[in-house]
Amino acid sequence: MFNSLQDKLDKALHNLSGRGKITEINVAETVKEIRRALVDADVNYKIAKDLTKRVQEKAIGQNVLTSITPGQLMTKIVHDELVQLMGGTQEGINLSGKPxxxxxxxxxxxxxxxxxxxxxxxxxxxxxxxxxxxxxxxxxxxxxxxxxxxxxxxxxxxxxxxxxxxxxxxxxxxxxxxxxxxxxxxxxxxxxxxxxxxxxxxxxxxxxxxxxxxxxxxxxxxxxxxxxxxxxxxxxxxxxxxxxxxxxxxxxxxxxxxxxxxxxxxxxxxxxxxxxxxxxxxxxxxxxxxxxxxxxGDVVSLVERAQEQFDEEEAKKLQKKIAKNEFGFDDFLKQIHQIKKMGNMKDLLGMIPGVGKAIKDVDIDNDAFKHIEAIIQSMTPAERRKPSIIDVSRKKRIAKGSGRKLEEVNQLMKQFEQIGKTMKMLQGPQGKQLMAMMGKMGGGMPGGMGNLFGK
Structure with missing residues (x-):
């Protein structure tokens, strides 16, 4: 979403990074690049010109606090102007009338x-x-x-x-x-x-x-x-x-x-x-x-989507399974389905600060979990329930049944084992402390995972 505009604004604002202070000259250079970025993104020239004029007026003469850089200050000014340009506040739909x-x-x-x-x-x-x-x-x-x-x-x-x-x-x-x-x-x-x-x-x-x-x-x-x-x-x-x-x-x-x-x-x-x-x-x-x-990024929207898929009863059941070391591939599959319901994978990852820029040129298929689901569905109910019984011969059968390579089955087993250890760790005092801290920050984990570990 808006990758091209994001790149160009990032380059424009980069002009002020490392500068000790804001001056009329470096602000003028930055504003010119911002205006060009907006016009290239198909923003009406007059609107782009008016916005950057307001940015320039607000930036010149600003005292930069020791805790922030000129680049950060300019980003804040541009951010506030973009918010106002797009309406300022969220306006909901009118649901009055019968019907x-x-x-x-x-x-x-x-x-x-x-x-x-x-x-x-x-x-x-x-x-x-x-x-x-x-x-x-x-x-x-x-x-x-x-x-x-x-x-x-x-x-x-x-x-x-x-x-x-x-x-x-x-x-x-x-x-x-x-x-x-x-x-x-x-x-x-x-x-x-x-x-x-x-x-x-x-x-x-x-x-x-x-x-x-x-x-x-x-x-x-x-x-x-x-x-x-x-x-x-x-x-x-x-x-x-x-x-x-x-x-x-x-x-x-x-x-x-x-x-x-x-x-x-x-x-x-x-x-x-x-x-x-x-x-x-x-x-x-x-x-x-x-x-x-x-x-x-957009962490708030990401958390909201996660909360929509959160099922409190399922979470309690899963918490008990983790405590008893009974978390299996069926439970893992349910978590994958919850994440998939949250929407487009690239869009979701783009909501995490810093990640959007890192993956802008990466093609992320919406079926990114497809091969994992195929492997899990090739397991027997007993294997999904108790992964520890999966030996080499079972892995070979699972690989053949899912149409995947043995290396991929091994990789999934290794990742699953690591997830199990992480979940167990989060059950302890340190994990609960971390989750409580994330809760105060408005954070969470995909599919309501943050609520599963005693938060």
Missing amino acids: TIILIAGLQGSGKTTFSGKLANYLKKKRGKNPLLVACDVYRPAAIDQLKVLGEQTNIPVYTDLENKNPSIIAEQAVQFAKENKHDVVIVDTAGRLAVDEQMMNEIKSVHYFIKPTETLFVVDSMTGQDAVNTAKTFNEALDFDGVVLTKLDGDTRGGAALTIRSVVNKPIKFISTGEKMEALDLFYPERMADRILGM
Whole structure:
């Protein structure tokens, strides 16, 4: 996410590292590089110029404390300006109304239908709602089928009317259906076009007029840069929407749309979407995004994702197994599944301060655990339960059954043994002290692991 912009800002701010003080000359050099980095990332030139002007004014004349360097001070100033540019504070979704009606708008290919499914899943699992998805894209049959598939995956009903070609009537009927069937949220997925046109605008305005949505969200493909900003402006003039959703942030995006769309349409970014998984949806926090853009990671979001997968009952059972030295490969497999549910692996690692920069050129497959799962699943129940019985002949059979090399089986066994020792160590006084300290810092371990060891 924003790798190119992150690299360029890092180089620009590096100009001040090792400097004893901030001067007009070195600030001017740094600001020029920052402006260039922002424009290269597809940020509107005027917005980039205004931001860097404010940075320059705040930096010049600043007294650098002995505890921080000029580079750190400039990074703080840039960070604060980026936060303000992206809205300052997090703004949630409005769920008032009986039912809450959410209208989803955007161009074709922006990810509206996938986002509709993700939003329904988010509201069901995290907000305890009973949502209804509504298929109002009457021009693209695949959109209706796609919404049905997403509904089946998340066990959320989808309202369709294949006989009707009027999206306004379909949406209105769906709202009535929701009232009769106790659905407290209605999410209306509308048709998109390859470009903004009058017919499209009239149609979406008609749907908006008939159902009077509680919340209208405009979905933007982050990879389209300033084109996305211009489209958002046109849609906002027609609909006066309530918020923006940035999709495909896991792609090779330059970041310009994310940074400038808020200031252009004066509407908050409410959600960001990464990847195809239904869980890959996050609330948008300007401060956390600024942290990530400047390579500071996003530990808070990482911990939140871990806590979502944390099962207290399972944790207690696992703690007892560790205490009795009965932690087996079935337990290990459960932990892997918890981590996988947290989202895209590269995105998760990028949330750890310093790691994002280190892995920016590394291709991390989402199936990074696939070979481990194959090896474990080739073991017998007895072997998974009691790894100590796995001798050389069993290892050879497991390697053959999983289609992996014997060396890989040996490596997994060695890693598993090390994990077991670490877990045992964390059961002791020193381990509990470490976990307590991490708890105070807001830390944790993937899959709720931090809660498993007596924290």
